[in-house]
Amino acid sequence: MSKEKLTIEQVLSLDLPNIILFAAPIMIGLVALEWFLSYRQKKDYYDSKDTLAATFIGLVNVAMSAAIKVVTFGIILYFYNLVPWSIPHTWWAYVLCFVWIDFWRYWAHRIAHENRFWWATHVTHHNSEKYNWSVSFRLSWTQHIKIIFFIPVALAGFHPVVFFICHQIAVLYQFWIHTEYINKLPAVIEYFFTTPSHHRVHHASNEKYLDKNYGSTFIIWDRMFGTFMPEEERPDYGLTKQIKSYNPITLNFHEWADIVRDVKNSKSLKEAYAMVFTRPSELESVKAQFREKEKVKV
Structure with missing residues (x-):
């Protein structure tokens, strides 16, 4: 039933x-x-x-x-x-x-x-x-x-x-x-x-x-x-690239704004996709790879 x-x-x-x-x-x-x-x-x-x-x-x-x-x-x-x-x-x-x-x-x-x-x-x-x-x-x-x-x-x-x-x-x-x-x-x-x-x-x-x-x-x-790590020394807190703001709007939407900017600056759909869905810790290296590819084209 x-x-x-x-x-x-x-x-x-x-x-x-x-x-x-x-x-x-x-x-x-x-x-x-x-x-x-x-x-x-x-x-x-x-x-x-x-x-x-x-x-x-x-x-x-x-x-x-x-x-x-x-x-x-x-x-x-x-x-x-x-x-x-x-x-x-x-x-x-x-x-x-x-x-x-x-x-x-x-x-x-x-x-x-x-x-x-x-x-x-x-x-x-x-x-x-x-x-x-x-x-x-x-x-x-x-x-x-x-x-x-x-x-x-x-x-x-x-x-x-x-x-x-x-x-x-x-x-x-x-x-x-x-x-x-x-x-x-x-x-x-x-x-x-x-x-x-x-x-x-x-x-x-x-x-x-x-x-x-x-x-x-x-x-x-x-x-x-495989993502466990014990605490050893006291951590430093925040982001690896820190946002210096107390504005709640900025604190909520700064990453969305960065994504929109990076997509606008993309030279291809593949790059635009990467700017939205890549791993945050690998973002700068991914950007560098696309810049190198552009230089080669020129």
């Missing part, structure tokens, strides 16, 4: 709790506490303008998520209804769904670092030279298109309610790992879970740390797929 298809009205009528919205006052309070402690202890963990920019970016992001709620629900619901099977709405479904979501969060995150188009949806999170709890608010205003990476979760048959609750918890987990105040944790935790130590490496601009530790909640995916 085929499952009963759900409608968007049915899902929205459930009035799902916005876990992140409920947690927001606690997160903001912890940011204020961390900011105060770093000031009292004369640590360089915060920059006032940087924190205000991050907070503004985060608030706009929350508003955007609410505004496009029906669209994101609709996409997941469409693919859930597409398959004839479903996973029972039970407690263990949440456990399985959380792990399955985390697997796809790893790949979405990795692709966002290894493909320039997707990097443009993520770079905002990395263009701070500080590392503190406010950095967790810096989520690009164009990141919402990454919902396509989670279609496999719906196709697996997880109920949309299960998906959205697990996804919110996964996003919320990211908050606490953005701090320099928490050192390495016991080995068993460090082995399985993404910790502040692991994520500091991920935010580093040091060459040895680049493109490492993509794990969202579980670091085991990095260990399995």
